[in-house]
Amino acid sequence: MSNTIKERLSALRAEMQKLNIDAWYISGTDPHASEYLPARWQTRAFISGFTGSYGMVVVTQNEAALWTDSRYFLQAAEQLEGTGIEMMKLRVPDSVSPEEWLCDKLYAGSRVGMDAQTVSVAGFKSFERTLAKHDVELVETTDLLENIWTDRPLDLAEKVFEPGVEYAGVSRVEKQVNIAAELQKPGADYQVVSMLDELAWLYNLRGNDINYNPVFNGFGFIGKNESFLFVENSKVDAGLKATLENDGVQLKEYSEFYAFLATVSGKKILVDPSSLNYSAYSALVEQNELLEGTSVVSLQKARKNETEIAGFKEAMKKDGVALIEFLNWLKNSIGKKTVSEYEIGLKLREFRAKQDGFKGESFPPIVGYKSHGAIVHLSVGPDDALPVEAEGILLFDSGGQYLDGTTDITRTCALGEITGQQKTDFTIVLKGMIGLTNAKFPYGTKGCHLDILARRPMWEHGMNYGHGTGHGVGHFLNVHEGPMAIRQEYNENKIEPGHVLSNEPAFYREGLYGIRTENMMVCVEKEETEFGRFLGFDTLTLCPIDTTLIRVDLLSAEEIDWLNNYHKKVNAELKPLLSEEFHGFLDELTVGI
Structure with missing residues (x-):
């Protein structure tokens, strides 16, 4: 791993050149739109040195900037000093968004890259629309940090656990029935569940994959009669696996998620554009009808019993x-x-x-x-x-x-x-x-x-x-x-x-x-x-x-x-x-x- 922020930026620019990318956008989150991040997805901190919980970074061949809101203005200014990264303010009058900044900095015909698994559907589309007005192309790339972050942490292998229905109040089977009834209203066959707290709530499970948030890495795909949970097999012990399967939950490996989505066809699927990542959306959009709306899991989870x-x-x-x-x-x-x-x-x-x-x-x-x-x-x-x-x-x-x-x-x-x-x-x-x-x-x-x-x-x-x-x-x-x-x-x-x-x-x-x-x-x-x-x-x-x-x-x-x-x-x-x-x-x- 390059030691200084300037060296890391230089290494990232070399990766961008290989793909003929004029700028690369770092959302500062993970494939689950998490606020608090596992060590593997602390991309914002790795590339900038800024350790706040909110912010995004844009790197061009000549400049770099980090955007954050008023909670972190003082902290960001301090931590970015000497890095060559400019601090930009968000959620204040006359603030300039990353995409607007890019339009100002880049020429027509330029290419901006981003790792689409770390950007929401709404975020990707909004970014794309703004850039298109200035004839700048948005392209999906692989995770460019993978090549320069040599000691990047692995995902944790912590076990998933079940606190018990005496805490949840409603069983996972009842939740499945309730979700199915809600999905019927817009005529959806399934919903993709990508936010980790929604997943934990839906299956009455908790984990230790992220500090401060009792969640585990995973995805869900839930419909009227089917429920798929994508999680590393090593995280679920045999007894819990049997319990989940008995409750109608089909367990699949976390790494199989995107390939599984690509096999789904001819369905109406509810996707929450504010949280589902664009890679998952891309895997579904060609062969299915996608209905955009607020996650029904999110809505039910918020109404405490x-x-x-x-x-x-x-x-x-x-x-x-x-x-x-x-x-x-x-x-x-x-x-x-x-x-x-x-x-x-x-x-x-x-x-x-x-x-x-x-x-x-x-x-x-x-x-x-x-x-x-x-x-x-x-x-x-x-x-x-x-x-x-x-x-x-x-x-x-x-x-x-x-x-x-x-x-x-x-x-x-x-x-x-x-x-x-x-x-x-x-x-x-x-x-x-x-x-x-x-x-x-x-x-x-x-x-x-x-x-x-x-x-x-x-x-x-x-x-x-x-x-x-x-x-x-x-x-x-x-x-x-x-x-x-x-x-x-x-x-x-x-x-x-x-x-x-x-x-x-x-x-x-x-x-x-x-x-x-x-x-x-x-x-x-x-x-x-x-x-x-x-x-x-x-x-x-x-x-x-x-x-x-x-x-x-x-x-x-x-x-x-x-x-x-x-x-x-x-x-x-x-x-x-x-x-x-x-x-x-x-x-x-x-x-x-």
């Missing part, structure tokens, strides 16, 4: 206990011994690991002290972590994977002396979080319609944040889950009962501090009137909010009531589960304002 919601509530109690113990440790450590952001992240895991059914963290902990709090998706190691002292504010965003459910929580807390501005900013963010929590809305409402409830208090003060407000959360699955979301961008998927979402408005003063307060919540039925069904949210997260950072004069009576009632609930739910030594501390943290 009663067992899953009960599981989330259990996971939140465990998480809450761990966090009270952590906050107590924090209070007794800061100012008394040297503690770094990195060590705080380790402590968060340590306290969660004591809980029954803990299966790891749901994402790398984000611990930002003072100026680091303004780096939205900060990731620090032992060498670049700031020492944390008894002053200012600390932001920590973390979560756990439990057999019962997945958690994601952010709290911002005062460690000592704080400013009036910090209290004002914290309270305005809190008002946004409460505003979304208390939302009541008609059935059919989409996430973009609700997003303003979290932003309104900030907008009134000329403030804003650059990321979304809420994402779906999987049930002992991925911490970021679609297809719905609460953010400013339009998303056609409405918010429905059973959806479990984060609620995380925020505010960042670059170079000074960051503030984010995040709870998880579940969408529930509220009432039915002559004007239709009305929905709302119930909060799932159980952890105190730091009242020392609140300017009470900025809160309405309704907001104060919500906060006091929330703290009463946190106290009542967690106290019976905590050892007596923490009871007084919990009372302090949940006292009314």
